[in-house]
Amino acid sequence: MAKNCNFIEKLRELGLRPTKQRVKICEALFNREKTFHFTINDLVKMISQEMNEKISLATVYNTVHAFEKKGYLKQISINSDKSYFDTNTSAHHHFYDEDTNELIDCNENDIDSINVKKNITGKKISSVEVLVRVASDNQTQKKFN
Amino acid sequence: MAKNCNFIEKLRELGLRPTKQRVKICEALFNREKTFHFTINDLVKMISQEMNEKISLATVYNTVHAFEKKGYLKQISINSDKSYFDTNTSAHHHFYDEDTNELIDCNENDIDSINVKKNITGKKISSVEVLVRVASDNQTQKKFN
DNA sequence: CAACAGTTTAGAATTATTATAATGTATATT
DNA sequence: AATATACATTATAATAATTCTAAACTGTTG
Numbered sequence: 145m146a147k148n149c150n151f152i153e154k155l156r157e158l159g160l161r162p163t164k165q166r167v168k169i170c171e172a173l174f175n176r177e178k179t180f181h182f183t184i185n186d187l188v189k190m191i192s193q194e195m196n197e198k199i200s201l202a203t204v205y206n207t208v209h210a211f212e213k214k215g216y217l218k219q220i221s222i223n224s225d226k227s228y229f230d231t232n233t234s235a236h237h238h239f240y241d242e243d244t245n246e247l248i249d250c251n252e253n254d255i256d257s258i259n260v261k262k263n264i265t266g267k268k269i270s271s272v273e274v275l276v277r278v279a280s281d282n283q284t285q286k287k288f289n
Numbered sequence: 290m291a292k293n294c295n296f297i298e299k300l301r302e303l304g305l306r307p308t309k310q311r312v313k314i315c316e317a318l319f320n321r322e323k324t325f326h327f328t329i330n331d332l333v334k335m336i337s338q339e340m341n342e343k344i345s346l347a348t349v350y351n352t353v354h355a356f357e358k359k360g361y362l363k364q365i366s367i368n369s370d371k372s373y374f375d376t377n378t379s380a381h382h383h384f385y386d387e388d389t390n391e392l393i394d395c396n397e398n399d400i401d402s403i404n405v406k407k408n409i410t411g412k413k414i415s416s417v418e419v420l421v422r423v424a425s426d427n428q429t430q431k432k433f434n
Numbered sequence: 435c436a437a438c439a440g441t442t443t444a445g446a447a448t449t450a451t452t453a454t455a456a457t458g459t460a461t462a463t464t
Numbered sequence: 465a466a467t468a469t470a471c472a473t474t475a476t477a478a479t480a481a482t483t484c485t486a487a488a489c490t491g492t493t494g
Contacts, residue, residue, distance in 0.1 A: 161491055163441060184481085200443045205482065221366040221420065227481080239409060254407035260421055262399035264384060267423035274419050275366065276405055278412035306460055308472060329450085345474045350451070352472095372450080 158214050165199045169207050173217070179232035181220070181247040184208060220247065222275065237274035250274070303359050310344045314352050318362070324377035326365070326392040329353060365392065367420065382419035395419070 151170040155162040172191055173180060182190075188204050191197050208229060211217040220228040222240055228247055237250040258272050296315040300307040317336055318325060327335075333349050336342050353374060356362040365373040367385055373392055382395040403417050 161440060163491075165442070202444080202483080203442055206441085239407070241409070241412065242415060243412075248409075250407065254405065256404040256406070258403065258419060259401040260399065261401070262384070262395065264386070264393075264423050267386065267388075267425060270387060270422045270424045272419065272421050274403060274417060276417050277415045278409050279415045280412060306471065308460075310473070347452080347475080348473055 158216075160210060160214075165203050166207055168195060168197050168199065169204065171195070173211075173231055176231065179230060179249050181228055181230050181249075183226050183228055221273070222247070235271065235273075237276070239276045239278055242277055242279040250276070303361075305355060305359075310348050311352055313340065313342055313344060314349065316340070318356075318376055321376065324375060324394050326373055326375050326394075328371050328373055366418070367392065380416065382421070384421045384423055387422055387424040395421070 151167045151174070152162040155166055155170065160166060168191060169187070172187060172195060173182075184201075184204055187208070188199070188201060191199055191204070208217060212219060212229065215233060216231075218230045218233045220230050220238060222228060222238075226245075230247075230249075232249060236252070237255050239248040239250060240246070241248065255274055255276075258274065260269060260272060296312045296319070297307040300311055300315065305311060313336060314332070317332060317340060318327075329346075329349055332353070333344070333346060336344055336349070353362060357364060357374065360378060361376075363375045363378045365375050365383060367373060367383075371390075375392075375394075377394060381397070382400050384393040384395060385391070386393065400419055400421075403419065405414060405417060
């Protein structure tokens with residue numbers, strides 16, 4: 145952590161102007177040892193509280209989406225109510241704790257590699273994601289018809 | 290397909306009053322041969338256009354969520370922008386066509402069973418879902434730091 | 435340092451969903 | 465069958481997440 149990367153250079157390489165807002169957001173997201181999972185709301189709160197900086201909500205959305213488009217952030221699908229992002233953009237899976245709404249990374253060894261046997265003509269697989277939901281108690285499923 | 294199940298009885302068994310709106314929604318959802326994927330919006334449109342019935346948006350939300358809570362519908366996580374439901378509540382995986390936003394069921398044979406080796410103490414696995422995204426062209430991922 | 439294109443911003447607009455409170459209706463009881 | 469009551473439906477308002485807009489601002493290039 146605190147690699148103090150030259151975010152200005154990084155941003156420039158991406159073709160994004162290194163504005164002070166973007167650099168701050170980089171510091172918030174990428175100056176970390178561990179993978180970071182967040183919602184836009186988390187991030188805005190973090191920046192304003194921990195970093196004592198006010199960045200417009202729209203700018204945070206723009207920037208996060210710009211980073212996502214460039215492949216430096218990944219969007220994670222959980223239950224639709226919230227939209228999570230992940231600083232770990234490599235192919236990896238997640239545990240989702242339904243009790244605490246916490247998202248946990250899977251290591252490579254936690255899940256055997258997925259073997260997709262179906263092929264859709266004209267399409268390439270762009271990702272294979274596994275979401276393992278865990279909870280204290282389990283519910284059973286029924287069939288209607 | 291027109292199994293013409295007795296939805297009134299079914300609803301009653303669930304402890305849900307068989308109102309005409311609920312029966313209509315059952316007809317829209319469960320009178321089908323194949324699994325059906327939909328958003329609330331799709332469903333409302335279908336009911337008003339194809340079935341020529343006007344059911345309040347709030348009622349559709351309430352009813353779909355009631356069915357989900359009872360385990361007769363399943364919510365599927367894709368990209369957060371839309372919330373899909375599935376009439377197939379058994380454990381199964383999905384393909385998601387990023388070009389057309391279409392959701393396709395996986396058969397049992399399309400993906401080998403997932404072996405989850407990690408164990409979270411005090412938690413049970415409540416589901417394991419795989420989402421295979423497909424698209425015409427592929428993007429590569431990069432690392433920021 | 436001037437000019438320009440790309441950015442930020444506050445606030446409005448949009449979209450999805452949930453809450454509210456009045457009205458309606460299925461069901462059990464008479 | 466009429467009635468009471470609890471549960472449902474509805475239109476509308478409220479909330480939340482996200483995107484749009486248009487004006488002001490700022491990196492960058494020359």
